[in-house]
Amino acid sequence: MKIGVPAEIKAQEERVAITPAGVETLVRAGHEVFIEENAGLGSGFSNEIYEKAGAKLIEGPEEIFEKSDMILKVKEPLEQEYDFLREDLILFTYLHLAAVPELAKKLVEKQVTGIAYETVQLPDNGLPLLTPMSEVAGRMSVQIASRLLEKYLGGMGILMGGVPGTLPAKVVIIGGGVVGANAAKMALGLRANVIIMDINLDRLRHLNDIYAESLTTLYSNPYTIRQQIKDADVLIGAVLLAGAKAPCLVTEDMVKEMKPGSVIVDVAIDQGGSIETIDRVTTHENPTYIKHGVVHYSVANMPGAVPRTSTIALTNATLPYVLKLADMGLTRAIDKNPDLKLGVNTYKGYIVHKGVASSMDLPYKDIDDLL
Numbered sequence: 001m002k003i004g005v006p007a008e009i010k011a012q013e014e015r016v017a018i019t020p021a022g023v024e025t026l027v028r029a030g031h032e033v034f035i036e037e038n039a040g041l042g043s044g045f046s047n048e049i050y051e052k053a054g055a056k057l058i059e060g061p062e063e064i065f066e067k068s069d070m071i072l073k074v075k076e077p078l079e080q081e082y083d084f085l086r087e088d089l090i091l092f093t094y095l096h097l098a099a100v101p102e103l104a105k106k107l108v109e110k111q112v113t114g115i116a117y118e119t120v121q122l123p124d125n126g127l128p129l130l131t132p133m134s135e136v137a138g139r140m141s142v143q144i145a146s147r148l149l150e151k152y153l154g155g156m157g158i159l160m161g162g163v164p165g166t167l168p169a170k171v172v173i174i175g176g177g178v179v180g181a182n183a184a185k186m187a188l189g190l191r192a193n194v195i196i197m198d199i200n201l202d203r204l205r206h207l208n209d210i211y212a213e214s215l216t217t218l219y220s221n222p223y224t225i226r227q228q229i230k231d232a233d234v235l236i237g238a239v240l241l242a243g244a245k246a247p248c249l250v251t252e253d254m255v256k257e258m259k260p261g262s263v264i265v266d267v268a269i270d271q272g273g274s275i276e277t278i279d280r281v282t283t284h285e286n287p288t289y290i291k292h293g294v295v296h297y298s299v300a301n302m303p304g305a306v307p308r309t310s311t312i313a314l315t316n317a318t319l320p321y322v323l324k325l326a327d328m329g330l331t332r333a334i335d336k337n338p339d340l341k342l343g344v345n346t347y348k349g350y351i352v353h354k355g356v357a358s359s360m361d362l363p364y365k366d367i368d369d370l371l
Helices: 020-028 047-053 061-067 077-083 102-108 131-148 178-189 201-214 222-229 252-258 265-270 309-327 330-336 355-358
Strands: 003-005 032-036 057-058 071-073 090-093 114-115 170-174 194-200 215-219 234-237 263-266 288-291 292-295 342-349
Touching: 003 061, 003 114, 020 047, 020 309, 032 061, 047 057, 047 215, 057 061, 061 077, 077 102, 090 309, 102 342, 102 355, 131 178, 131 234, 131 252, 131 263, 131 292, 131 309, 170 178, 170 222, 178 194, 178 201, 178 234, 194 201, 194 222, 201 215, 201 263, 215 222, 222 252, 263 265, 309 330
Parallel strands: 003 032, 003 071, 032 057, 071 090, 090 114, 170 194, 170 234, 194 215, 234 263, 263 292
Antiparallel strands: 114 342, 288 292
């Protein structure tokens, strides 16, 4: 199979969809890999390293899309890439279509096979291709919040873990999945006072067993959220519904009751956001804004700030699935791998993922009827 890797063009996105080690693995398996020149520089991988691994360097994205049977990306295509899409193309990337309905319609119109990293799902409901970036984003959320608490960045001027004789920051995390658990791990490591909320009692029991008395677990509902965030120093939104738009769990009225100089980091922004006052996507260049006296951080590609770590972690997870698609071809690969089949969002001019279709109120078609 001919596999293309264009450079990412989203603002401040320095990740690349595959490492040189991944390229070498694909080439050894008999596949061709095309890499856009300089695509890996942001992650610390030179053109020469990719060439030594067996990749063919291509000057621009148009030729890569034209030559390739499958395109690997990190982020969803932007409008300037729409003209490169075509009927016989497999697009394997983070799509987050619930947040970009115009892209969903374009993939349907062009009959692209769109496979989303974030909806590849294991029998135990695990999301193996979302997990590495959720781990990165969860850990970064606390790292970022600890800086934003500093006075000159708009925060109230407190140290996350405090010092002897002072109170540590109160960190409230909504969502106990991979993002939330990693955020809790980092916040506890900084000796913050950490509260995590979820509607899955088994998940809360698991977290309570791991962290014993260090972590407070609470069942998530509007009353409890309102009460806990009133005096929170940091609020982290860590909610995910696979393929669907994130539910709005924190209303504007709740945010109005938060302390001036407190900080909100909504990791769910790439799925539409779970906090009502997160009403815009920000960038790494201009990551925050203040509303009702509260610092809001809503960067949609948080792991892009640590591209070296993120690119390696992502390739570790995606490469086995890329190999299955390349070795078996699309139809056989998704027939033999139910987890990969769940990753298919668009196919032959239809939306074939229920969560994606329902979140945008668009028609759904069962992929088995099209194979």
